[in-house]
Amino acid sequence: MSTQPSTDRPEVSKATSDGFVRGLSQFIGGPLGSHAVPPETRPGRFWTAPRIVLALTCLVLAFSWVQKSPCMDGNWQKNSQYTRYCYTDVLALYFAEGINEGKVPYVDHPVEYPVVTGYFMGALGLPVHSYGESHPDINQGTWFYNANALVLSLFAVATVAVLLALRRRRPWDAAIFAVSPILLFSATVNWDLLAIGLAAIGLYLWVKRKPVWAGVFLGLGAAAKLWPIFILGPILILALRTGKLRPWVSSFVAAAVTWAVVNFPVFYWYHESWLRFFRLNSERPIDWGTFWYIGRYFDGKWNTGVDGDQGPFQWLSNNIPTLNYVSYALFGLSCLAILLLGLLAPRRPRLAQLAFLVVAAFLLFSKVWSQQYVLWLLPLIVLARPKWGAIIAWSIAEVGYLAAFYAELIGAGGKTVIPEGTFVLASTARFVTVAVLCGLVVREIWRPELDVVRQSYDGADPDAGPLDGPDVRWISGFRRTFGLGRSKEALDAAPAASESAALKV
Template sequence: MSTQPSEDIDRPDKPSAPATSDGFVRGISQAIGGPLGSHAVKPDARRGRFWTATRIILALTCLTLAFSWVQKSPCQSGDWQQNTQYTRFCYTDVLALYYAEHLNEGAVPYKDWPVEYPVVTGYFMGALGLPIHSYGQDHPEINQGTWFYNTNAIILSALAVATAAIILALRRRRPWDAAIFAVSPIIFFTATVNWDFLAIGLAAVGLYLWAKKHPAWAGLFLGLGGAAKLWPLFILGPLLVLALRSKSLRSWTAAMATAAAAWAVANFPVFYLYHESWLKFFRLNSDRPIDWGTLWYIGRYLDGKWNSGAEGDQGPFQWLSNHVPQLNLLSYALFGLACVGIGLLAWLAPRRPRVAQLSFLVVAAFLITSKVWSQQYVLWLLPLIVLARPRWGAIIAWTVAEFGYFTAFYAELMGAGGKPVIPEGTFVLASSLRLITVAVLCGLVIREIWRPELDPVRESYDDDPDGGPLNRPDAPWIAGLRRRFRLDRSPTPTPADPPAPPVVAKV
């Protein structure tokens, strides 16, 4: 039976340098002389050095977000002529929905207009949009849309910086892991495309509180995150299977109870007072057809290529596209099967997997099987992969694929008016590469769960730095389950050999 050490996870006795621990960074570092030598004198942050790793990471995050704001600036006026929002890659739902959701007319979300987002996002939109509209009524010289976008950008950027700070707090021995998040082109292009950082920031706080052994407070923030975007609630699944493995079900129950309460309290006013508006989010997601760039979109394209096109001749993906209820059931079933597989992996692995590893796998499985995969959903995966597998090489390859999809998607939007910009096959190729690279990341995380000696985070921590209440010995049934699957290959103890007779020297 494997056990889990319970040393203090904050003891900074195993610091990690990326140029030493990461093969990709080690190779790049050769251009400047290679990694720092083992006998080199290392600067001590406690002697008054201002530019510590933490401050550098936070400064880089702010710099990336500032560049992102500049990149979106051509769209801030709202005067989108000749597809400016696509040719400049500056489209943002935040500005578009200020008008589409009638916030510019003073409409109260859900009361006066059925907003298509979960309630915390709707509250956030109203809390910023309604005062700006009221101020604009008295000051007609201001551009309300620009003010609304910039106010949202400031708060969403603050949440992104807070997420970087939480990654740093969770990886005190590995601060440079957070640089993957801080300088990511994913943040540069998508930080303010939608309100996703609202849910990401809440989920990050929840993970931090769980790591610090405050499960009830962790559940509160995960529940609020789930009321902003659904995916933070998925983290409760990995916490459950790990709690069962480590006999920590009481902590998980506390987190689940507060998450459910937070989600219910946030939803209840709209559910009770404006029930039809509350249902819009669920109905929209139920009725939506296959969206651009998904697994189902790729399959439908291949159906069209492989089938003759005769009347009544259609492949399975095209059939699913025409029968959305069946598509929903299949999508949910595949996601459920993926979750079952992840749960079995968590129980059969030789060591208890880390929270971030399983959380990444669950959220990635949801995106891979979903019929909707919007461009900004990539932000959901970024902090999770940094915590789950902080290796630069594979993440850079995934980022390149995401950038390829980003550009192809905007070309597809420009071609939606009737004049194609790129061949449809090019867009499908970009979509496929994005899906493949996410699947490769999942495979690499699974390999490190199955072979924990390959896990870079375990090089610096004796146990899961995000585990909190989970950092306990395995439940006895785990060893029995592994034996049932013939995975416990520890040798059967044998009786000790009898002692050899003493040698008597002959004189």
Template sequence: MSAPSSEETDKPDLPAESDGFVRGLSQAIGGPLGAHAVRPDARRDRFWTVPRIVLGLLCLTLALSWVQKSPCQDGDWQKNVQYTRFCYTDVLALYYAEGLNEGKVPYRDHPVEYPVVTGYFMGALGLPVHALGEKYPEINQGKWFYNANALVLSALAVASVAMILALRRRRPWDAAIFALSPIVLVTATVNWDFLAIALAVFGVYAWARRWPVAAGLLLGLGGAAKLWPLFILGPLFVLALRARRMPPFWTATATAVAAWLVVNIPVAVLYRDSWMRFFDLNRERPIDWGTSWYIGRYLDTKWNTGVAGDQGPFQWLSDHVPVLNNLSYGLTGLACLAVAALCLLAPRRPRLAQLAFLVVAAFLIFSKVWSQQYVLWLLPLIVLARPRWGAVIAWSVAEIGYFAAFYAELLGAGGKPVIPEGTFVLASSLRLITVAVLCGLVIREIWRPELDVVRHTYRDDPDGGVLDGAPDAGWIEPLRRRLRVAPRPAADDSTPVAPPPTPVA
């Protein structure tokens, strides 16, 4: 007989009780709900349930995001209005740059700098807008294209949060971290990242529901939109290895590879040069703004600690892009190996979202390119991995500071500096540091699972699917003893972790 699920046995989460930051804020309205307070009758059919409130808050955030981008929607970007109003969006710029305004079919008539599913998405919305513009010349094609994309991307964002709510039925307020995020406000429609985010989150949901074929299909399509959803397969491999659940993993992986090939092969065969544009661009791109390599290059120049005249190691890497590529890939690979070791040696098998967040964060930390909208990749993962408001808010403040500094840097690129270069580097460093701190906090909770608030509500891993509650392979404990790792706690993976005692104010 199978063990009862978490939903049947464990109490729902109340943020004002479980989250120290929210508990502190609640003091302004009298503190957390008391033990003898009259609670709403959950059995009644109430319209304003927590999921509906969260989705409503997300719709409000997306509406404000549309307003924030509205000064740029007509495409009349005179006097750098796209930078002074912080409203630049690739969606509108690339409508013209990729030839969609001329009716060019992506890849066939013009090389596209994105993976094929994103290219298909651009064409699916851009070509009908162009046809409509041919029929009605008075319409602003760029504005129509942007708004069509904003509508679909917003729907994908809502769908993503709905999936997070489905994954955290007993912790619905966790999704409010996503819904109220200023990161969504300023970057939701900068690019097409919500397409990949929705596919990735749907893939995690399918895995949680023990549908490995659907999970692989969605992650494969996500990887064909933006590469990072395929990274989730790495944590799945190590977790399945530790839990002796390899067949579902291989099924998901084979399906992901097949899905990726199905959507890529037609373009790769018929329009190889256009298809290679994405790979060539990523191979040739130098150090980009705001990355750890950019910070290092600035310090090279500032401190003049070069190994050859006044040229430091980061400047040398900037001039030798192939070496930079190999070093970036190597460091990312080493970080992934460290995450795998952490997974195998942790006292309790980590949750999927925790490892996925660490892998994607490591990729960004060591990448030579970190575009402003890439922050969206981390948002759903941190909500699932570590739904603590305080640290996420600190990270969000750093990201918004970088967002403002980035636009100032764009204005300065026109020849008239707006802020000192050191200010931009400081904003970039704070963003990098806060992401690293989040990684450290997630690692801490993997090593000390009693600190993981999700495990206070769920027995094991609500995203784990076939991994949820599964025993470890027999070689895990001997390996940990051989390496003299701290002994495993008495509780097994089917026992909820008791939260540490709440300090008395």
């Protein structure tokens, strides 16, 4: 019999489960009493919590469209795309990738993104170009951006719908995503919402115990942006703890086959175009605002350069192949640490917690951390640790980084706006706040009684899907090797086993 938690219990009030929100609620009289009926749950009421959250998502996406509107005509004069914070790769790459000339991605021009993103660009861009050829009075760039903004917004709404479906007892958690300034400023900077939506659907299908279909959507997400494939790592950790490897194998094989199928046409017929993404990532230097960028700055401060002295970060900046290996090694070590954490934790970690840690570790040690990559973490932190206080601090750091980043880009054009140290400070704040979120998630894995999601679901993992159930026996032995006791799942399973044995006697 499955022990998958039921979701038909009353919704959890955010004002009672979140200390930050509870404090703010004092301005309007405090949280609802224990015997009060939440307004959104009254019979016949249209504006339920999920509908309010979905409406907020649409409102924020509309504001995002307005926020990007100064850049829609493509007439970016005097750095207006940075001074108005409206830069978007979507519009820039319509011209840079030759789609405005009718070039088919990968066929006529190599594209710097994985194939699903390239297919998406072509599927929307080529019809716009064709229509523009017969209607020369329209601005093709504006039409292309608007078409992308509409479809990407649908993926954002689908992501929120998944968050609501996965947290039926905690619908207000999804508002963290819906009203985030990160979504407001970054929704259409690039095509990341495409991969985010596909990954969210894959996670939903996993929870619904459809591992093959979950693998299909994770594979599609990985063919749009790499990171969705990382979710299979945390699933493997949970499969090891429960001894249920078959669902993970099904998802892994489905993801691998899906990724191979969608890549094959470009790989086989336009191999050089297909390689561009991989070559570009292997050859790219240290990017703005990364851990390596921050280290290189301090290298320059601490090393005078006398007699050719170089600090380690500056040396790595001049030796990109070695930097690649070091970056991959640090990410690999982080994954190993997450594996040990997942196996040694007193209670089996929740899937969302491990997934957030893996994706965050990838960003923290990557040599590239583009401004829109923050979107990757947003739905994962909503599922992993839906507490507003730390997330708001992180969001402020991200918005501060965005402002400093655009100021730095203006400065790169010859007009100094802020000192380099200010940009490094903003980059450090972003790095530190993400690292702090990781630390808080780790603490709640090690002390599951602090996990508000577990509190709402009677201690269970609502995202476990087919991996729900007790730990295998060797987990307790493995924990004792490190001086730890039996896992909570093993202790919970022991009385049931004793009762079964007594019934047999």
